[in-house]
Amino acid sequence: xRVLGIVTAxxxxxxxxxxxxxxxxxxxxxxxxxxxxxxxxxxTRVILTTEDxxxxxxxRECGLDVPFLRPDELAKDNTPSLPVIQHAVQFVQSHGExxxxxxTLQPTHPLRLAADIDGAIDLLETTAADSVISFxxxxxxxxARMKFIDDGGHVIDPPFAEEFEGQRRQDLRPLYLREGSxxxxxxxxxxxxxxxxxxxxxxxxxxxxxxxNIDTPFDMQMAEWLITTGLxxxxxxx
Numbered sequence: 001x002r003v004l005g006i007v008t009a010x011x012x013x014x015x016x017x018x019x020x021x022x023x024x025x026x027x028x029x030x031x032x033x034x035x036x037x038x039x040x041x042x043x044t045r046v047i048l049t050t051e052d053x054x055x056x057x058x059x060r061e062c063g064l065d066v067p068f069l070r071p072d073e074l075a076k077d078n079t080p081s082l083p084v085i086q087h088a089v090q091f092v093q094s095h096g097e098x099x100x101x102x103x104t105l106q107p108t109h110p111l112r113l114a115a116d117i118d119g120a121i122d123l124l125e126t127t128a129a130d131s132v133i134s135f136x137x138x139x140x141x142x143x144a145r146m147k148f149i150d151d152g153g154h155v156i157d158p159p160f161a162e163e164f165e166g167q168r169r170q171d172l173r174p175l176y177l178r179e180g181s182x183x184x185x186x187x188x189x190x191x192x193x194x195x196x197x198x199x200x201x202x203x204x205x206x207x208x209x210x211x212x213n214i215d216t217p218f219d220m221q222m223a224e225w226l227i228t229t230g231l232x233x234x235x236x237x238x
Contacts, residue, residue, distance in 0.1 A: 001125050003184070004099040005043040005117070006088045007033055007064060009107050010075040011052030015216045020050075020107050021058050022220065025227045029214060030055065032110035034062035039114035042121040043103060049088045051075035067091065082194060089191060101186050104196070109181035110223055111210040120184045120204045130189045130198025134182035136211035138175050145169075176203065179211045 009030055013019035021028045037046045048059040051070040059066050068091055074084050085104055092099070101124060103117065120132040144167070148156040162172065182204045189198040209231050212223050225231075 001042075001101060001121065002044045002099045003042060003101045003103055003121055004089070004092065004097075005037045005040075005046035005103045005105055006085055007037065007046065007048045007059070007105045007107060008081065008084055009048060009050045009052075009055050009059065010070070010079075011050065011055055012075065012077060014077070016214070016220060018054075019214065020055055024110060024214075024220065025224055028058050028062070029110060030058055030107045031062045033105050033107045033112065034059065034064050036112045036114050036117060037103075037105055038063050040117035040121075041114075042118045044099065045092075045097070046105075047088065047092070049084060067095075082190075082196065085196075086191060086194075089187065099187055101184055102190055104183035104185070106180060106183075108214040109179075109212065110214065111212045111226065112181040113210075116182055116204065116206070120182045123202055123204065124184055124186070127200075127202055129200045129202045130186055131196060131201045132182060132184040132204050133197065133201055134179040134204045134206050135176035136179040136206050136208055138177050139208060140169065142169055142172050142175060144172050176205070177211075179206050180213050181206060181210075 009020040016022060020030045037043060046064060048056065048064040048066045049070045050056050050059065051072050056066045056069065070084065070087065074087055081104065085102060089102060124132050143160055144162040146158060148158055150156060183196055185196050185198065189195055209226060212219065212226060214220055214223060
Protein backbone atom coordinates (compact mmCIF):
# COMPACT_ATOMS: atom_id res chain seq x y z
CA UNK A 1 0.00 0.00 0.00
CA ARG A 2 1.32 3.39 -1.01
CA VAL A 3 0.50 5.97 1.65
CA LEU A 4 1.20 9.70 1.44
CA GLY A 5 1.69 11.54 4.72
CA ILE A 6 0.59 15.18 4.57
CA VAL A 7 1.62 17.47 7.43
CA THR A 8 -0.65 20.51 7.67
CA ALA A 9 0.85 23.66 9.18
CA UNK A 10 -0.42 27.12 8.37
CA UNK A 11 1.09 30.32 9.68
CA UNK A 12 -1.97 31.84 11.35
CA UNK A 13 -2.94 30.79 14.86
CA UNK A 14 -5.15 32.60 17.37
CA UNK A 15 -4.69 30.67 20.62
CA UNK A 16 -0.89 30.51 20.34
CA UNK A 17 0.67 32.86 17.76
CA UNK A 18 3.01 31.04 15.36
CA UNK A 19 2.04 27.83 17.14
CA UNK A 20 3.56 25.35 14.70
CA UNK A 21 7.06 26.74 15.18
CA UNK A 22 6.81 27.48 18.91
CA UNK A 23 9.43 25.66 20.98
CA UNK A 24 8.33 22.69 23.07
CA UNK A 25 11.03 21.13 25.26
CA UNK A 26 13.75 22.48 23.00
CA UNK A 27 12.17 21.57 19.64
CA UNK A 28 9.71 23.32 17.32
CA UNK A 29 6.25 21.85 17.74
CA UNK A 30 6.32 20.85 14.07
CA UNK A 31 9.37 18.65 14.64
CA UNK A 32 7.49 16.16 16.83
CA UNK A 33 5.16 15.28 13.98
CA UNK A 34 8.02 15.28 11.48
CA UNK A 35 10.06 12.91 13.65
CA UNK A 36 7.16 10.47 14.08
CA UNK A 37 6.28 10.53 10.38
CA UNK A 38 9.86 10.03 9.21
CA UNK A 39 10.41 7.23 11.73
CA UNK A 40 7.33 5.36 10.50
CA UNK A 41 8.15 2.56 8.08
CA UNK A 42 4.86 2.44 6.17
CA UNK A 43 4.60 5.99 4.81
CA THR A 44 5.76 6.10 1.19
CA ARG A 45 6.37 9.84 1.21
CA VAL A 46 5.83 12.70 3.68
CA ILE A 47 5.18 16.28 2.55
CA LEU A 48 4.36 19.54 4.30
CA THR A 49 1.61 21.87 3.14
CA THR A 50 1.93 25.47 4.34
CA GLU A 51 1.54 28.97 2.96
CA ASP A 52 4.22 30.30 5.31
CA UNK A 53 7.87 30.65 4.25
CA UNK A 54 9.21 30.37 7.81
CA UNK A 55 7.23 27.22 8.53
CA UNK A 56 8.40 25.79 5.21
CA UNK A 57 12.02 26.47 6.21
CA UNK A 58 11.54 24.89 9.64
CA UNK A 59 9.84 21.93 7.97
CA ARG A 60 12.81 21.39 5.68
CA GLU A 61 15.16 21.57 8.68
CA CYS A 62 13.03 18.84 10.28
CA GLY A 63 13.50 16.65 7.20
CA LEU A 64 10.13 17.27 5.55
CA ASP A 65 9.64 17.68 1.83
CA VAL A 66 7.97 20.99 0.89
CA PRO A 67 7.17 20.67 -2.83
CA PHE A 68 4.88 23.73 -2.97
CA LEU A 69 3.52 26.64 -0.96
CA ARG A 70 -0.20 26.43 -0.24
CA PRO A 71 -2.37 29.19 -1.78
CA ASP A 72 -3.34 31.87 0.74
CA GLU A 73 -7.04 31.18 0.16
CA LEU A 74 -6.47 27.70 1.66
CA ALA A 75 -4.82 29.09 4.80
CA LYS A 76 -7.52 31.25 6.33
CA ASP A 77 -8.92 30.90 9.85
CA ASN A 78 -12.12 29.36 8.52
CA THR A 79 -10.56 27.07 5.90
CA PRO A 80 -11.65 23.44 6.42
CA SER A 81 -9.03 20.69 6.38
CA LEU A 82 -10.57 18.74 3.48
CA PRO A 83 -9.78 21.16 0.61
CA VAL A 84 -6.26 21.64 2.01
CA ILE A 85 -5.58 17.91 1.78
CA GLN A 86 -7.30 17.58 -1.58
CA HIS A 87 -5.11 20.37 -2.96
CA ALA A 88 -1.97 18.53 -1.85
CA VAL A 89 -3.21 15.26 -3.35
CA GLN A 90 -4.04 16.97 -6.64
CA PHE A 91 -0.54 18.48 -6.70
CA VAL A 92 1.26 15.13 -6.36
CA GLN A 93 -1.15 13.48 -8.81
CA SER A 94 -0.39 16.19 -11.36
CA HIS A 95 3.26 15.16 -11.05
CA GLY A 96 2.52 11.52 -11.75
CA GLU A 97 2.35 10.22 -8.17
CA UNK A 98 -0.60 8.14 -7.01
CA UNK A 99 -1.28 6.81 -3.53
CA UNK A 100 -3.75 4.30 -2.12
CA UNK A 101 -4.30 6.26 1.08
CA UNK A 102 -3.59 9.64 2.65
CA UNK A 103 -2.41 10.14 6.24
CA THR A 104 -3.27 13.63 7.50
CA LEU A 105 -0.76 14.66 10.17
CA GLN A 106 -1.61 17.69 12.32
CA PRO A 107 1.43 19.17 14.14
CA THR A 108 -0.81 20.00 17.11
CA HIS A 109 -0.44 16.40 18.33
CA PRO A 110 3.20 16.11 19.47
CA LEU A 111 2.74 12.82 21.37
CA ARG A 112 1.86 10.80 18.27
CA LEU A 113 4.17 7.80 17.85
CA ALA A 114 5.56 6.21 14.70
CA ALA A 115 3.83 3.08 15.99
CA ASP A 116 0.48 4.88 15.75
CA ILE A 117 1.15 5.67 12.11
CA ASP A 118 2.31 2.18 11.15
CA GLY A 119 -0.38 0.51 13.23
CA ALA A 120 -3.16 2.53 11.65
CA ILE A 121 -1.87 1.68 8.17
CA ASP A 122 -1.79 -2.02 9.09
CA LEU A 123 -5.36 -1.75 10.35
CA LEU A 124 -6.53 -0.09 7.14
CA GLU A 125 -4.90 -2.79 5.05
CA THR A 126 -6.17 -5.77 7.03
CA THR A 127 -9.77 -4.52 7.34
CA ALA A 128 -10.18 -2.97 3.89
CA ALA A 129 -11.91 -0.09 5.70
CA ASP A 130 -12.42 3.37 4.23
CA SER A 131 -10.54 5.09 7.04
CA VAL A 132 -8.83 4.81 10.42
CA ILE A 133 -9.29 7.67 12.89
CA SER A 134 -7.90 7.98 16.42
CA PHE A 135 -10.15 8.13 19.48
CA UNK A 136 -9.70 8.41 23.25
CA UNK A 137 -11.99 7.16 26.02
CA UNK A 138 -13.99 10.08 27.47
CA UNK A 139 -13.34 8.77 30.98
CA UNK A 140 -14.91 10.78 33.80
CA UNK A 141 -16.48 13.22 31.32
CA UNK A 142 -18.99 10.64 30.12
CA UNK A 143 -22.03 12.34 28.48
CA ALA A 144 -24.38 10.38 30.76
CA ARG A 145 -23.14 12.58 33.62
CA MET A 146 -23.81 15.83 31.79
CA LYS A 147 -26.78 18.12 32.52
CA PHE A 148 -28.65 20.98 30.94
CA ILE A 149 -28.86 24.22 32.97
CA ASP A 150 -31.70 26.59 32.10
CA ASP A 151 -31.78 30.39 32.38
CA GLY A 152 -32.96 30.11 35.97
CA GLY A 153 -30.04 27.92 36.96
CA HIS A 154 -32.15 24.76 37.24
CA VAL A 155 -30.33 21.49 36.56
CA ILE A 156 -32.17 19.31 34.02
CA ASP A 157 -31.45 15.72 33.01
CA PRO A 158 -30.91 15.28 29.25
CA PRO A 159 -32.39 12.26 27.40
CA PHE A 160 -29.03 10.48 27.58
CA ALA A 161 -28.62 10.88 31.35
CA GLU A 162 -27.43 8.04 33.57
CA GLU A 163 -30.08 5.46 34.48
CA PHE A 164 -30.00 6.46 38.13
CA GLU A 165 -28.23 9.15 40.13
CA GLY A 166 -24.65 8.21 40.92
CA GLN A 167 -24.41 5.35 38.43
CA ARG A 168 -20.82 4.08 38.32
CA ARG A 169 -18.82 5.04 35.26
CA GLN A 170 -17.74 1.42 34.94
CA ASP A 171 -21.39 0.48 34.35
CA LEU A 172 -21.87 3.01 31.57
CA ARG A 173 -21.31 2.01 27.97
CA PRO A 174 -17.81 3.23 26.98
CA LEU A 175 -17.79 6.28 24.74
CA TYR A 176 -14.91 7.74 22.81
CA LEU A 177 -13.93 11.21 21.63
CA ARG A 178 -12.25 11.85 18.28
CA GLU A 179 -8.63 12.53 19.20
CA GLY A 180 -7.01 13.95 16.06
CA SER A 181 -3.54 12.42 15.81
CA UNK A 182 -4.57 9.76 13.27
CA UNK A 183 -6.56 10.55 10.14
CA UNK A 184 -5.90 7.86 7.55
CA UNK A 185 -8.22 7.79 4.54
CA UNK A 186 -8.30 5.91 1.28
CA UNK A 187 -7.59 8.32 -1.54
CA UNK A 188 -10.77 7.44 -3.41
CA UNK A 189 -12.88 8.25 -0.34
CA UNK A 190 -11.07 11.54 0.20
CA UNK A 191 -11.23 12.71 -3.40
CA UNK A 192 -14.52 11.21 -4.65
CA UNK A 193 -16.69 11.10 -1.51
CA UNK A 194 -15.11 14.30 -0.12
CA UNK A 195 -14.79 12.69 3.29
CA UNK A 196 -12.07 11.81 5.79
CA UNK A 197 -14.28 9.11 7.29
CA UNK A 198 -16.22 7.33 4.55
CA UNK A 199 -18.76 4.62 5.34
CA UNK A 200 -16.47 2.14 7.11
CA UNK A 201 -14.30 3.87 9.71
CA UNK A 202 -12.17 1.91 12.18
CA UNK A 203 -10.92 3.30 15.49
CA UNK A 204 -7.31 3.63 16.56
CA UNK A 205 -7.46 4.01 20.34
CA UNK A 206 -4.96 6.38 21.97
CA UNK A 207 -4.38 6.34 25.75
CA UNK A 208 -5.45 9.50 27.62
CA UNK A 209 -1.89 10.49 28.50
CA UNK A 210 -1.07 10.85 24.79
CA UNK A 211 -4.33 12.53 23.76
CA UNK A 212 -2.74 15.97 23.71
CA ASN A 213 -4.04 18.57 21.24
CA ILE A 214 -2.15 21.88 21.35
CA ASP A 215 -4.64 24.72 21.05
CA THR A 216 -3.98 26.99 24.08
CA PRO A 217 -0.98 27.95 26.24
CA PHE A 218 -2.32 25.55 28.89
CA ASP A 219 -2.17 22.70 26.35
CA MET A 220 1.45 23.59 25.64
CA GLN A 221 2.30 23.52 29.35
CA MET A 222 0.54 20.18 29.74
CA ALA A 223 2.45 18.73 26.79
CA GLU A 224 5.73 19.96 28.27
CA TRP A 225 4.89 18.26 31.57
CA LEU A 226 3.93 15.00 29.85
CA ILE A 227 7.14 15.00 27.83
CA THR A 228 9.50 15.92 30.67
CA THR A 229 7.96 13.36 33.03
CA GLY A 230 7.88 10.68 30.37
CA LEU A 231 4.17 10.03 30.93
CA UNK A 232 3.33 11.09 27.40
CA UNK A 233 5.22 8.28 25.73
CA UNK A 234 3.01 5.40 26.86
CA UNK A 235 2.22 2.80 24.23
CA UNK A 236 -1.04 2.70 22.30
CA UNK A 237 -3.77 0.72 24.00
CA UNK A 238 -4.74 -0.81 20.62
